[in-house]
Amino acid sequence: MLFSQNPYGFTLPSPFSTDNPDLPEINENDASQTENNDEIKDYGSVTVGENGHFIHCMTVIGQIEGHYMLPSGTKSTKYEHVIPQLVAIEESKEIDGLIVILNTVGGDIEAGLALAELIAGITKPVVSLVLGGGHSIGVPLAVAADKSFIAKSATMTVHPVRMNGLVLGVPQTLNYFQNMQERIVRFVCENSNITPERFRELMLSTRELVTDVGTVLNGEDAVNEGLIDEIGSLSSALNCLYSFIKKNNGGNHGI
Numbered sequence: 001m002l003f004s005q006n007p008y009g010f011t012l013p014s015p016f017s018t019d020n021p022d023l024p025e026i027n028e029n030d031a032s033q034t035e036n037n038d039e040i041k042d043y044g045s046v047t048v049g050e051n052g053h054f055i056h057c058m059t060v061i062g063q064i065e066g067h068y069m070l071p072s073g074t075k076s077t078k079y080e081h082v083i084p085q086l087v088a089i090e091e092s093k094e095i096d097g098l099i100v101i102l103n104t105v106g107g108d109i110e111a112g113l114a115l116a117e118l119i120a121g122i123t124k125p126v127v128s129l130v131l132g133g134g135h136s137i138g139v140p141l142a143v144a145a146d147k148s149f150i151a152k153s154a155t156m157t158v159h160p161v162r163m164n165g166l167v168l169g170v171p172q173t174l175n176y177f178q179n180m181q182e183r184i185v186r187f188v189c190e191n192s193n194i195t196p197e198r199f200r201e202l203m204l205s206t207r208e209l210v211t212d213v214g215t216v217l218n219g220e221d222a223v224n225e226g227l228i229d230e231i232g233s234l235s236s237a238l239n240c241l242y243s244f245i246k247k248n249n250g251g252n253h254g255i
Contacts, residue, residue: 053097054095055098055245056097056098056099057098058089058099058100059100059103060077060100060101060115063105064079064106064111065111067108079114079115082115087118089122089124095124096124096125096248097124097126098119098122098126099126099128100119100142101128101131102134102138104137105138106135106137108137112137113184119141120144126144126145127237127240127244128141128143128147129149129232129233130142130149130151130222132151133154133157135155135157137184138156139156139184140191142227143187143191147229147230148192148228148229148230149229149230149231149240151232152231153219157215157217158199158202158217159203159213161180185203192228194227195226198225199227
């Protein structure tokens with residue numbers, strides 16, 4: 001039995017064997033394309049190569065699912081799928097960089113922060129691109145990269161921590177909310193160019209949303225506030241990532 005190598009470095013068994021003359025001959029390019037298509041279908045990710053460099057594209061879409069499963073009709077990013085991807089990317093000798101593409105409404109705070117911490121801790125070059133929206137806990141995910149881009153038409157919503165379900169009206173609950181909110185503020189400000197004071201001001205603004213508290217930033221506003229590094233498209237993000245890879249291969253890493 002032959003074995004095929006997937007982009008994460010794990011060895012997977014192949015049902016095709018050259019010992020059986022009755023089986024059709026498999027073209028390596030077709031097999032690789034099929035593997036990439038399966039990867040996109042199952043995980044919303046793909047590994048591609050150019051000029052001898054392999055990069056992994058990971059998407060964060062819909063709502064970020066936490067410890068509780070979302071309804072079947074809800075598009076979601078499951079953290080138990082993304083965490084092994086990130087570990088495999090870091091450990092893979094073949095993958096040189098990571099691009100994270102976001103179009104998310106937010107979701108579970110702890111799951112989102114866990115993914116953001118993993119992205120920030122990857123030693124390989126990482127670039128993020130916000131398309132459509134990078135709302136709520138999507139903000140830490142966007143700024144976790146070495147360099148972040150946002151499309152002109154994209155938006156990002158910054159708002160305070162919310163909680164569904166039973167909430168006890170006691171001081172301890174408010175303290176818990178505040179501590180969780182400070183975790184987000186600290187992470188975002190450590191990984192971007194916005195100050196904690198300004199970020200809190202955007203979170204607690206009552207002038208932007210009609211029935212809520214917070215601020216909606218379009219692409220240019222997000223850059224002007226120091227939240228995102230640059231306005232850009234897919235080509236901008238890819239060119240930046242490949243330039244990081246080139247520097248990294250020469251002994252330098254990062255911006």
